[in-house]
Amino acid sequence: MKVLTIVGPTAAGKTQVAIEIAKRISGEIISADSRQIYKYLDIGTAKPTRKERKKTNIHLIDFIPPDNTYSCGQFARDAEVKIEEIIMKGNIPIVCGGTGLYIRALFNPLHKLPESDKDIKKNITHILIEYGIDYLYKKLLSIDPEWAKKINPRDKQRIVRGLEVYEITGKPLSAFIKKKKRKSKYLPYYIGLNLPREQLYQRINKRFDYMINNGLIEEVKLLLKKGVNPESSALRTIGYKEIIEYIQGKLTREMTIEKAKRRTRNFAKRQITWFNKIPGVQWYNPEDPDIVKNIISRWGNLHHI
Numbered sequence: 484m485k486v487l488t489i490v491g492p493t494a495a496g497k498t499q500v501a502i503e504i505a506k507r508i509s510g511e512i513i514s515a516d517s518r519q520i521y522k523y524l525d526i527g528t529a530k531p532t533r534k535e536r537k538k539t540n541i542h543l544i545d546f547i548p549p550d551n552t553y554s555c556g557q558f559a560r561d562a563e564v565k566i567e568e569i570i571m572k573g574n575i576p577i578v579c580g581g582t583g584l585y586i587r588a589l590f591n592p593l594h595k596l597p598e599s600d601k602d603i604k605k606n607i608t609h610i611l612i613e614y615g616i617d618y619l620y621k622k623l624l625s626i627d628p629e630w631a632k633k634i635n636p637r638d639k640q641r642i643v644r645g646l647e648v649y650e651i652t653g654k655p656l657s658a659f660i661k662k663k664k665r666k667s668k669y670l671p672y673y674i675g676l677n678l679p680r681e682q683l684y685q686r687i688n689k690r691f692d693y694m695i696n697n698g699l700i701e702e703v704k705l706l707l708k709k710g711v712n713p714e715s716s717a718l719r720t721i722g723y724k725e726i727i728e729y730i731q732g733k734l735t736r737e738m739t740i741e742k743a744k745r746r747t748r749n750f751a752k753r754q755i756t757w758f759n760k761i762p763g764v765q766w767y768n769p770e771d772p773d774i775v776k777n778i779i780s781r782w783g784n785l786h787h788i
Contacts (some may be wrong), residue, residue: 492752495581691722
């Protein structure tokens, strides 16, 4: 089965288009956004508003505590379950988001690896801080030379993951990778949204100004007050990270805003590069007044709806 999948850079208007399509074709949206998964991160992630959520069901947002981690593999498994549930109800699933790794994991399943163990990972991270990356890489070389030689000796994330998998299972990570990957149950039908670069950058800048004016700094302060670790995956998000630096006195307000906007523009550029490499994406301008009608017409011809 082909799943309608809306992709594109941040601030391109993917959610709004997905909601309008969903309303017209009895659709339900599965968010593929690695920041909107987190609870309490609302303003800075441009999470759908309560009003928008009333228009259609939007899944896989607002359900992970900010201090927790969530992998691509977990997303793929959760998204498959949601797709099946939506189909069972007689509705049409719509995957929508800009996290390319999530979308790739869903339609090109990863190797099945053990779930991360918080305590083991914490222990390895402490060793990293005390002895350095070279020490950990040598340790990885001794237990899993095949994986170690495939990765950069300075790649902290993959080194830590290799050691963690070995600690959890007693087997090298390379042994899991040798196993045959399973095929996805679904195929994507890609719709891409994008604008001329200057227009997109204007949208990004205006949106961040809107976030600041609507309480983003207060949202970050509240998260820190709740005890969320500033080094957590959630708070390393663009926008949140710069505001933490502002709160810590490392940046002025003006520097914070400019840095966050610049990093968001660079991120959008990387997203465009990623999605442009996917063959068969049908690209649309989100400002086209007929965009929803045209997408539904094309989708309807394909699926006879």
